[in-house]
Amino acid sequence: xxxxxxxxxxxxxxxxxxxxxxxxxxxxxxxxxxxxxxxxxxxxxxxxxxxxxxxxxxxxxxxxxxxxxxxxxxxxxxxxxxxxxxxxxxxxxxxxxxxxxxxxxxxxxxxxxxxxxxxxxxxxxxxxxxxxxxxxxxxxxxxxxxxxxxxxxxxxxxxxxxxxxxxxxxxxxxxxxxxxxxxxxxxxxxxxxxxxxxxxxxxxxxxxxxxxxxxxxxxxxxxxxxxxxxxxxxxxxxxxxxxxxxxxxxxxxxxxxxxxxxxxxxxxxxxxxxxxxxxxxxxxxxxxxxxxxxxxxxxxxxxxx
Ligand code: SF4
Numbered sequence: 001x002x003x004x005x006x007x008x009x010x011x012x013x014x015x016x017x018x019x020x021x022x023x024x025x026x027x028x029x030x031x032x033x034x035x036x037x038x039x040x041x042x043x044x045x046x047x048x049x050x051x052x053x054x055x056x057x058x059x060x061x062x063x064x065x066x067x068x069x070x071x072x073x074x075x076x077x078x079x080x081x082x083x084x085x086x087x088x089x090x091x092x093x094x095x096x097x098x099x100x101x102x103x104x105x106x107x108x109x110x111x112x113x114x115x116x117x118x119x120x121x122x123x124x125x126x127x128x129x130x131x132x133x134x135x136x137x138x139x140x141x142x143x144x145x146x147x148x149x150x151x152x153x154x155x156x157x158x159x160x161x162x163x164x165x166x167x168x169x170x171x172x173x174x175x176x177x178x179x180x181x182x183x184x185x186x187x188x189x190x191x192x193x194x195x196x197x198x199x200x201x202x203x204x205x206x207x208x209x210x211x212x213x214x215x216x217x218x219x220x221x222x223x224x225x226x227x228x229x230x231x232x233x234x235x236x237x238x239x240x241x242x243x244x245x246x247x248x249x250x251x252x253x254x255x256x257x258x259x260x261x262x263x264x265x266x267x268x269x270x271x272x273x274x275x276x277x278x279x280x281x282x283x284x285x286x287x288x289x290x291x292x293x294x295x296x297x298x299x300x301x302x303x304x305x
Contacts, residue, residue, distance in 0.1 A: 146186030
């Protein structure tokens, strides 16, 4: 029995070597995450807070309170080690971008009562043969008459294509969990909030398609469990990989033997890769970067502070 998630399977598909470092060798690196993922998680957390206040206290946060919550969380969680791959922007730019996404979402969805929100950030699992698939729905809404909406916040700069919408593995799997969990389900819709585009995309769930997706996921899990080799797949995405500094397929200063020796020497399986051992640490010098030059964001912010 093993646990799988959308991100675990996606990592295997993107680069098997990365999968091995992350899920088998459990190598922890000094770079905790990418700035894009960090900003996304801060926006997700703030929207979770917004809906939790509504569900549990019946309170609609004011726009200013929502932004204040986001900025407080950002200051608390931010670390200089976070990877900023796109050098055209700095941490302040990403922080401001998150504010803008929240403001746009707030204006488009207030008073947040189109449907009834019954859960945020669900933590559960669905059985897939001998294994489990992790279910984490950003927000679950219903009209209380058998319609359920699986809502997902996306902070990506790329709009989803029609093909991606019709084949979204993650949300289809979540729809199977809803069918199992609730007795009154008549209809399920998948809803993506494409925050950077201030646009919502809705797709009806076709149950035959959902079963097809389930079988594809089970096949993929069998492939992962049976994998004996984990070749690297270098690509443009390496720039955003938290292992890039210790990866011999990206960083030519590091040999595979260096990395193997490092992992072997580590007594605990939970190790923190000391980049200095490889002499490849690239410091992120936030102090030397300028404050945001994005006047649109700055002007929008001024209205709230
Ligand atoms: S840097 Fe590239 S090749 Fe290396 S583990 Fe990451 S994604 Fe794979």
